[in-house]
Amino acid sequence: MRGFLVAGNWKMNGRNAVNEQLAGEIIAGMPHSDSVELLICPPYPYLASMAAKVDGTALALGAQNLSEFESGAHTGEIAPGMLLDVGCKYVIVGHSERRAMYGESNECVARKFAAASKAGLQPILCVGETLEDREAGRTEKVIESQLGAVLELVGIETFATAVLAYEPVWAIGTGKTASPDQAQDVHKHIRSILAAQDDNIASQVRILYGGSVNGSNADGLFAMTDIDGGLIGGASLKSADFLAIAAAAASQG
Ligand code: 13P
16 A cells, blocks of 8 residues: 655745744644645755654655765755754655756756765655657656666666655646546556566555645545645645645545
8 A cells, every 4th residue: 555645845935933833733634644644845944843853753854956976076956964963854856847947857866866865765756758848749758767877877676665756747837637548547547667677566665656745636636546646836835725635635545
């Protein structure tokens, strides 16, 4: 049984007071369910204070990015071991905003994924096509090259302790969610790529959907066979919305 993961990607939002309140409300209202794990990914400067906040609770902590290097002369970068040190369990890797705005190639994402795993963090590898890709019928091809670069570098075994997130770029922050069937098709394809190398790992890996998930559409998405939770942007910034999505996951269990 894979279980669900509902992850909040706070992106570049929040300040001390707001974070304290948001995390406090999530902790107070989170479902007590063995089949649903809840995760928040605040910006770097708040990881330590949020680690203290979630300590002793079932709410997990993750980061939004990391360096591919372990330490040294990399001004402004954050090492995998530092994230582990401040209490992170997960780290998002290859978000489409980083690919598009900060030039992260498939190969760079693969190296970050490898660095995260090596340090003992669970990478959440984001893949997804643009609208142009989808309209040109290239969705599967794009996913194959994004996932393929990571598989090639780290091998299938590393996916035993990783999470995938399918985030169609056209659905992020646009209010246009992929339909449950559209998302399921891609999730199934992702699982089949992994299954071609290891059936067991493919059947155990959690594949999240991300892109305009909210309390109203989460039920339909989470009911699909290969959708194991969500990577939530905008709706993770309001506790009621995030908890409604968590409740939708719990109701599937
Ligand atoms: P939205 O939920 O705001 O569309 O963002 C999705 C996302 O990018 C999560 O990583």
